[in-house]
Amino acid sequence: MNNREIYVKVFLDTLGVEEKELEGLKYQDVPSWDSVGHMSLMAELEEAFDIMMDTEDILDFSSFEKGFEILNNYDVEF
């Protein structure tokens, strides 16, 4: 799997959403992306890409699209 596919899979597995919902998906758009779900998503992404995010980035991770930008800062290329 390439990085984009890994990224998408983490979203699907962690939040239990369908792939068609991902575009434009923002924090708290679905019940599973609540504060606890957010931290779980962050932890799964960290494990998937073998990175450790700063608190500011965890808080700034507000949407599916924003995540690409943040992970780029950790040398995860899409």
Added chain:
Amino acid sequence: MVNSLIYKKSNIRFLSILGQRGAFGYALTELVKEKSDIIALTGDLCITSGLERFYKKYPDKLINAGIAEQNLFSISAGMATMDYVPFATTFSNFAALRSNEQIRHFAGYLNENIKIVGFGAGFAMGMFGTTHYAIEDISAIRSIPNLTIFSPADCLEVAKVTEAAYNIKGPVYIRLTGVMNHPIVYKDNYNFEVGKSIRFFNGKDIAIFATGIMVSKAIKLKKFFDESNIGVTIFNIHTIKPFDKTSILESLNFKLIVSLEEHSVIGGLGSVIADNLCNFVEHPKLLKIGTKKEYQKAGDYEYMLNANDLSNDEIYMKIIEIYNIEGEKENE
């Protein structure tokens, strides 16, 4: 319950991102699946207590007592008499100080089965300032009979402590320290026993007794002591009361004992150790490291730790200074 939370590495990291209060909320939401007698109460701090998901899943199991902490614990005691197991959450200072008489009466005197969850202990409330700091809470609660006092070292231990609190048939105070992205002490499952400290390393020179988030700081210091050829042993005092007296017995031959806590040096872990050391005619010097004795201007969390000389560098320098003085005395 706890085992299901932790076996995956990402779950431990997940809990650490949540911080101690979020980890508590998550643990309670897991625990209530099996323990239907649990009820959560809060002093208008549902989301701040990490209980957002708990509330969404179990709206009938959470009571918001409002910003009225004395009522919060009085209602909790009433629920306990009806065989519920109430977990009542608020900031540590409002639990231990504002509601001290209710805790004394209901938890101490009447021994009701309430679980007092104080979060934001130490300086975790940052810019909220001194009115929201809890640096006297252990001191204020420790002398009240019947209470068990927990101060977990990391977020995995929060989950363990939450479950242990449920299993104790009596009042418990859980002191939660630190902020989000909490340092991880335990990367894997481990054995947790109420009142039994957990030992790290086997140095013979300095015994560091640490509690709460300070355990992770103590562990970080180990490499600096190694560079100076000083052997350290670190005790994680996750249970302040009942205190693990065997840890004192194991420390009597060290050159220096250090207590390390994000709490006043008066009445906290350092005082607990002093209370125990005084039973021995001869014992090592005790260096108590904690918050300064005077209140200070408020600031964010890291600022307050630095202002109280609780940065890694300051802690190390304090310990080395006293260790060297003790060494010189020994050589005289």
